[in-house]
Amino acid sequence: MSRDGASKPYHYSDYGRARHSVRATLASSLANLRESCLTGDGARGVAHPTFKPQLIWKVTVANCIKLQMNIDDIKVLARRIPRLALAKNLGASFLASGITNHNYRVDADGESFVLRVPGENTGLLGIDRRHEAHNHRVAAAAGVAPEVVGLIEPEGCLVTRFIGGRNIPSERLRVPEMIRRVVKALRPIHTGPAFRGVFCPFRTFERYLAMARERKSPLPDNPTEIEKLKCEIERALYVQSPLAPRPIHADLLTGNFIADGESIIILDWEYSGMGDIFFDLAKFSAHHQFGDDGERCLLQACFGGVRERDVARLRLMRIMSELREAMWGVVQVRLSTLDFDFVGYAKQFFERMMRQATDQQYPNWLKSAAGVG
Numbered sequence: 001m002s003r004d005g006a007s008k009p010y011h012y013s014d015y016g017r018a019r020h021s022v023r024a025t026l027a028s029s030l031a032n033l034r035e036s037c038l039t040g041d042g043a044r045g046v047a048h049p050t051f052k053p054q055l056i057w058k059v060t061v062a063n064c065i066k067l068q069m070n071i072d073d074i075k076v077l078a079r080r081i082p083r084l085a086l087a088k089n090l091g092a093s094f095l096a097s098g099i100t101n102h103n104y105r106v107d108a109d110g111e112s113f114v115l116r117v118p119g120e121n122t123g124l125l126g127i128d129r130r131h132e133a134h135n136h137r138v139a140a141a142a143g144v145a146p147e148v149v150g151l152i153e154p155e156g157c158l159v160t161r162f163i164g165g166r167n168i169p170s171e172r173l174r175v176p177e178m179i180r181r182v183v184k185a186l187r188p189i190h191t192g193p194a195f196r197g198v199f200c201p202f203r204t205f206e207r208y209l210a211m212a213r214e215r216k217s218p219l220p221d222n223p224t225e226i227e228k229l230k231c232e233i234e235r236a237l238y239v240q241s242p243l244a245p246r247p248i249h250a251d252l253l254t255g256n257f258i259a260d261g262e263s264i265i266i267l268d269w270e271y272s273g274m275g276d277i278f279f280d281l282a283k284f285s286a287h288h289q290f291g292d293d294g295e296r297c298l299l300q301a302c303f304g305g306v307r308e309r310d311v312a313r314l315r316l317m318r319i320m321s322e323l324r325e326a327m328w329g330v331v332q333v334r335l336s337t338l339d340f341d342f343v344g345y346a347k348q349f350f351e352r353m354m355r356q357a358t359d360q361q362y363p364n365w366l367k368s369a370a371g372v373g
Contacts, residue, residue: 069102069117078106078115081150081159098255099332099340100125100270105162112162113149121335122156124211125328126204127270129156131197135247135272136160138195142188144266165260173254173288176297182257182284183301185264186249190277195247197273201320202234208327215334218343220350229357230323233316236366237276245274252284277302278310282317286352287325312368315356322353 069077074092078084087108095103095114102117118129129151136158139145147161172178209227212219220226237243249256250271258265281302285295295314299306329346336342356362 069104071104074104074106074115074117077117077152077155077157078108078113078159080152083149084108084113084159097338098268099336099338099342099345106159112164114146114160114162115152116158116160118156120337122270124335125331126199126207128197129153129158131195132270132272133158135195135197136269138193138247139189139249139266139269139272142192143263144185144189145269146265146267163258163260163265165258165265167255168257168259168264170254170288173257173284174290174294176294179294179297180301181264182252183298185266186280189249190246190280192247195273198245199248199250199271199273199275199279201279201317201324202230204324205230205320205327208324208331212327212330212334215331217330217334218346219330226323230320232366233320236370237278237313237316240371243276246277248272248275248277248280250275250279250283252280253287276317278313278317279321282314282321285314286318286321309368309371312365315361315365316369319353319356322349322356325349326353 071092071094075090078090078092079087084090084106090106090108092104092106092115095105097103100119100122102119104115104117106113106115118127133148133151136145137148140147145160146163149159149161151158168178173182209219209223211217249266249269250273251268252266256267258267281298285298288294290298295311296306299310299314303310326346326349329342329349332340332342333346
């Protein structure tokens with residue numbers, strides 16, 4: 001199962017020593033991190049007394065603008081899609097950028113589409129554009145995602161139908177009615193045809209950590225203890241109950257939800273694959289800062305009831321969601337050329353992860369998730 005030893009026999013009677021050591025170190029690291037800044041003086045972070053985002057890796061706006069393609073180039077790209085090749089009237093305009101890709105609106109003979117230009121080095125983040133296009137088509141067939149019009153290769157530009165809905169504010173996504181609507185939208189994905197590719201937060205962490213060390217990206221001062229935490233959570237989740245992978249989205253951020261009438265449309269299936277549906281639930285609840293009531297509403301909507309073991313699994317996977325997001329920011333420091341404070345982004349999610357990992361209930365979550373006690 002795990003390359004780091006998670007598949008080895010693990011006796012929960014031995015829990016205490018490892019658990020208390022990891023939690024004590026993480027608590028100390030959290031205190032240090034609150035007063036420090038992640039910097040890039042070598043493979044490991046060096047603490048600074050104040051956080052100065054203006055001093056950390058940020059490319060200039062001029063460099064960022066260079067990444068935005070000329071509109072004429074976008075039109076040429078669009079015409080490589082058979083459906084758009086013979087359009088009599090074709091126009092394009094810059095639509096929006098996230099912190100990974102650039103998006104353009106393409107209008108052709110009365111129809112509107114979105115052409116997304118991927119950022120540099122996104123393959124190193126674990127994104128397979130062919131897998132994404134396939135999984136997006138599966139989601140579209142289920143009525144959960146925009147129609148896929150085509151994939152432009154080798155550039156990896158995905159063209160989808162433009163959805164004229166509205167973004168859903170983060171606070172709105174915490175309302176019970178909206179939580180239930182999101183679960184309803186996810187259900188045909190979680191119970192539907194298999195996706196291509198695999199998403200595992202544990203393997204993603206390992207890959208990102210190796211990449212960060214190789215490229216001397218900024219890391220907190222306790223990566224070894226964080227590795228131990230990751231192993232501890234993986235053992236609790238899967239040693240007694242091996243994972244039965246299901247299709248998941250794996251990146252349920254606020255900007256990836258659009259309300260289209262009574263339907264909720266989910267965008268950006270870049271990280272989708274076969275995985276643990278608890279990661280989807282954890283990502284959704286962690287990113288939108290659900291409290292106890294929100295978590296229970298989510299589990300009730302998903303499973304028809306709230307079991308304490310499911311609560312524990314959700315909270316452990318929330319830690320992994322925050323850790324994965326933090327490590328994504330760490331590797332983006334070196335990979336991305338966008339004008340974005342990736343160091344500050346990573347620091348935010350490391351802090352959130354550590355707060356949960358040092359919660360007094362953490363040992364009980366491990367035992368409950370593992371079916372112990």
